[in-house]
Amino acid sequence: MSAKMSEPRDLFLHELGDVLYAERTLVKTLPKLQEEASDEELALGFEEHLDETGQHVKNVELAFEKLGEKPTAEKCPGIEGIKREHDEFLSKESPSQDVLDSFLTGAGARTEHYEIAAYEGLVTMAEAMGETEVVELLTENLEQEKTALEKLKAIGTRLAQNGAKQETHS
Ligand SMILES: [Fe+2]
Ligand SMILES: [Fe+2]
Incomplete structure (x- = not known):
């Protein structure tokens, strides 16, 4: 077993490495989600958030540097799990395009909630450290995740209402 972690700063660096891994993963994943989405607003949302995500990676790397540390990613099973849910849903359920759009909205919202929790914790710790x-x-980063979540929620509501309407008319 490795040495026990006892310093709050070490926990902070661990969590920062975890979110770095998640953000780098999202840079690779968002173009795929954009391609899968047929709803224009949703596809555009993924595209815009990809640009922001590139900046999130840079900000996290910069945060490491401000602390005199080399940016080091820490494998994040949380984001891998969200990705796996997506992959398994697609292969098991073969969703229609409408269902897929709604699913992608939910998967996106889950991801934003995950990132928001990570950044809220990190900001609290960095404030306590006086950094x-x-x-x-x-x-x-946190503010952009919150905005992205709000947009996804609005799209999710619209898609759910459209879906419900179609169902009553069929
Ligand atoms: Fe992000
Ligand atoms: Fe995000």
């Missing part, structure tokens, strides 16, 4: 610049970098 103002790191707080600013991570707050920028």
